[in-house]
Amino acid sequence: MISMQKIDKSFGNKQVLNQISFEIPRETIFGLLGPSGSGKTTIINILTEQIAPNAGVSRVDAQPFEIGLMLDDDGLYERLTVANNLKIFATIYGLPNNAGLDIARSVELDGEMNTPVNKLSRGMRSRVALARAVIHKPKVLFLDEPTSNLDPVTARKIHGLIRNLREAGTTIFLTTHNMQEAVDLCDTIALLSQGKVIEQGDPKEICKKHNSYKTIPDLESVFVNLTGIKLD
Amino acid sequence: MKSIKGVFLKQLYDFLRQPTILISIILMPILALLMSFIIEPYDEGVSVGLGVVIMFAPMFLAFGPISVASNAIAEDIEYKRLRFLMMAGVKSWHYLAATIIFVMLISVVPILIFGFIGGFGFTDFLIFFAAMIFGSLVSIIVGATIGLISKSVQQAGSITIGAGMLLGMLPMLAAFNETFANIAQFLFTYQIGEIMMPGANILRAVLIIAANTVVFFGLFVWAFARQGLKRVPACTQVK
Numbered sequence: 001m002i003s004m005q006k007i008d009k010s011f012g013n014k015q016v017l018n019q020i021s022f023e024i025p026r027e028t029i030f031g032l033l034g035p036s037g038s039g040k041t042t043i044i045n046i047l048t049e050q051i052a053p054n055a056g057v058s059r060v061d062a063q064p065f066e067i068g069l070m071l072d073d074d075g076l077y078e079r080l081t082v083a084n085n086l087k088i089f090a091t092i093y094g095l096p097n098n099a100g101l102d103i104a105r106s107v108e109l110d111g112e113m114n115t116p117v118n119k120l121s122r123g124m125r126s127r128v129a130l131a132r133a134v135i136h137k138p139k140v141l142f143l144d145e146p147t148s149n150l151d152p153v154t155a156r157k158i159h160g161l162i163r164n165l166r167e168a169g170t171t172i173f174l175t176t177h178n179m180q181e182a183v184d185l186c187d188t189i190a191l192l193s194q195g196k197v198i199e200q201g202d203p204k205e206i207c208k209k210h211n212s213y214k215t216i217p218d219l220e221s222v223f224v225n226l227t228g229i230k231l232d
Numbered sequence: 233m234k235s236i237k238g239v240f241l242k243q244l245y246d247f248l249r250q251p252t253i254l255i256s257i258i259l260m261p262i263l264a265l266l267m268s269f270i271i272e273p274y275d276e277g278v279s280v281g282l283g284v285v286i287m288f289a290p291m292f293l294a295f296g297p298i299s300v301a302s303n304a305i306a307e308d309i310e311y312k313r314l315r316f317l318m319m320a321g322v323k324s325w326h327y328l329a330a331t332i333i334f335v336m337l338i339s340v341v342p343i344l345i346f347g348f349i350g351g352f353g354f355t356d357f358l359i360f361f362a363a364m365i366f367g368s369l370v371s372i373i374v375g376a377t378i379g380l381i382s383k384s385v386q387q388a389g390s391i392t393i394g395a396g397m398l399l400g401m402l403p404m405l406a407a408f409n410e411t412f413a414n415i416a417q418f419l420f421t422y423q424i425g426e427i428m429m430p431g432a433n434i435l436r437a438v439l440i441i442a443a444n445t446v447v448f449f450g451l452f453v454w455a456f457a458r459q460g461l462k463r464v465p466a467c468t469q470v471k
Contacts, residue, residue: 048319050315064318064319064320064321065320065321067319069315069316069319071315073311073312075311075312075313075315075316076313077242077245077246077313078311079246079249079250080242080245080246080249084241084245088238088239088241088242088245089316089320091234091237091238091241092235092237092239092317092320092321092322093234093320093321094234116249132316
């Protein structure tokens with residue numbers, strides 16, 4: 001389980017998170033939605049203890065090596081091949097030699113194993129970062145805008161992988177500003193605006209509650225109605 | 233151990249794909265080898281080979297291990313890569329130990345080349361080898377300190393050149409200027425050259441090298457305590 005209770009966080013005089021609370025059950029996909037600068041990445045950084053909150057309690061029921069992390073700053077070794085990037089982490093996790101190839105197959109990168117990361121497209125890089133994040137089959141996976149700037153085909157592939165991971169027992173926390181992605185993918189969501197959670201629950205229920213359930217749930221309209229902010 | 237092995241692999245793969253850093257390790261022994269063939273024999277109390285080694289081995293210590301260590305650490309910090317290692321359970325000391333071990337190992341080949349050029353007898357070779365290994369360790373500590381305090385690879389490169397000039401050029405200039413000699417005698421790079429000289433005061437050299445180690449290790453501890461890998465967030469822990 002992942003939870004936050006009454007988390008506050010300020011950078012200098014600017015308060016970026018204000019009394020953030022939520023709970024995420026095991027083996028579910030949770031989406032944190034909000035526009036750029038709303039505090040999504042700060043929440044991931046607090047949950048993974050990369051930064052400390054000013055107040056409140058965060059909890060992740062997993063040991064560090066049971067957590068996977070895919071951030072916007074992918075931190076891949078640019079000069080190294082896909083195979084070497086994966087091998088480094090397979091070694092650290094004590095996985096067998098073929099672990100890198102197996103995970104590369106699952107993200108359809110097995111044909112690029114000998115390609116240096118700096119020669120890959122943005123979409124391929126994202127898949128390498130995802131492969132690295134899940135190579136050790138983590139209990140908890142944090143994904144910071146995993147499909148931003150990706151073409152729809154690649155984004156759909158990544159959605160499929162995320163669903164498979166959930167089926168395999170991984171609890172997934174993802175941030176996005178793509179409302180449709182949240183509706184399609186997430187079991188529960190929280191809407192974040194100006195550092196506050198303004199709504200949370202089942203995305204389809206939220207759409208119904210706010211009379212925005214057309215032929216497809218229109219979470220974006222709900223968000224705009226609640227905040228007055230038009231999304232990018 | 234898995235963490236150290238993983239970081240070691242990372243340093244190895246990255247090193248092999250960086251020609252400029254590779255050059256910093258192999259340049260001085262290759263230059264020394266070439267010079268040993270080019271310079272005419274002379275009668276100054278030392279052979280051509282030994283003279284060349286006395287000139288180039290301190291230069292290697294001043295530029296090689298420092299460059300590799302500072303570049304590797306500064307780059308991982310600048311590109312926020314360490315947080316992924318930390319999240320995978322790699323502790324700060326695992327990272328630093330793997331980096332130090334790696335740079336020590338790649339320094340062995342140039343040291344052996346210098347040993348070959350110097351034409352040492354068995355005992356002298358052992359003394360030379362031990363002094364160079366220890367000197368490499370001090371250089372790596374200096375490089376690691378530079379990597380820790382730098383905000384970027386570019387900044388680390390600039391500081392490394394400055395440190396290299398001081399540690400490498402001063403012992404060389406000491407031969408031409410007494411003031412330089414008075415200062416340079418307190419540097420480990422100078423004393424490693426001295427150890428190779430016939431009739432050297434080895435005890436004094438060892439004491440100065442040991443003092444250098446204490447000073448540079450102190451600086452490293454200060455840099456690590458001050459900001460260390462702090463810009464790379466601490467490992468996640470269950471609360």
